Amino acid sequence: MATMRVVQVPRPKGPLEIVERPIPEPGPGEVRIRVQACGICHSDSIVKDGLFPNTQYPRVPGHEVAGVIDAVGAGVAQFSAGQRVGVGWHGGYCGVCDFCRRGDFFACVTGQVTGITRDGGYADYMIAPASAVAHMPEDLSPVEAAPLMCAGITTFNALRNSGAQPSDLVAVHGLGGLGHLGVQYAAKMGFYTVAIARGQDKAPLAKQLGASVYIDSQAQDPAAELMKLGGAKVILATVTSGEAMSAVQGGLAVKGTLLVIGAAPSMQVSPLFLLSGSRSIKGWYSGTSIDSEDTLAFSARTGVRSMNEVYPLARAAEAYERMTSGKARFRVVLEM
Ligand SMILES: [Zn+2]
Ligand SMILES: [Zn+2]
Secondary structure: OEEEEEEOOOOOOOOEEEEEOOOOOOOOOEEEEEEEEEOOOOOHHHHHOOOOOOOOOOOOOOEEEEEEEEEEOOOOOOOOOOEEEEEOOOOOOOOHHHHHHOOHHHHHOOOOOEOEEEEEEOOOEEEEHHHEEEEEOOOOOOOHEEEHOOOHHHHHHHHHOOOOOOOOEEEOOOOOOOOOHHHHHHHHHHOEEEEEOOOOHHHHHHHHHHEEEEOOOOOHHHHHHHHOOOOOOEEEEOOOOOOHHHHHHHHEEEEEEEEOOOOOOOOOOOHHHHHHHOOOOEOOOOHHHHHHHHHHHHHHHHHOOOEEEEHHHHHHHHHHHHHHOOOOEEEEEOOO
């Protein structure tokens, strides 16, 4: 029997271990993907640390997948072998639940998540429901495309649904894996783009990524600096510190929105400040496969790229440690 390498988490808080498994066959409505690259996302810690109660182990993490269709199951008309594709966090939808019937596929009651409710992309091959799969443009390499399947789509889709118009002031808070993409997208979408991060040393990078203004939140009060510029129509909060998010909310313009995509456990808000200016705080789910296609196409056309550190699959454990260290610049990607 033909086998493949997978990197699995054997149990909650267990090590990432590389093992051989039989290459699986796609069932009805599914495709098999030969994985070429898979990004390592901070959310992979959900599997590694056992943060979802009903996750079954062993589990193969990975929801930033770029590869090639290798085989299609019964009833899959929209994909064929040899096509380049990607799979992200959204693991497919049923099409018949009430959320799907209203077009909110992201909220499907089946709650399928790539690399969490089913095995993901830390592997030579993986199976995905066709509804989770995005077509990929020819002019993006697998390593370039992989981080766009979670970090990319999350920032791109949040910004394009934020209500901001070209020339509106949009601040991107944080300049890490999400933020370094968010600044590029905001600039390419025509927003007056302000980057907020800690330390003056990040100013040249922020400008290089397309920010018109850089605010060093260690040396300056970011809320006051934003207000000097007229206030932000949108602040895209990519940081994972609720305290840091609280410190920027005062920079929202009247009717401005703090758009939260960093998974901080809690934050303090000022109800008086919100209500006095009809301001809001809102979260954003990453998106579905068609949103991924839009993200990939926009990135390919406009030159938005993730900066990556690349590791071979066999060094996945080391690569994961690099991601959790917070020192990676800026995404860590496994290449098969
Ligand atoms: Zn992710
Ligand atoms: Zn559904």
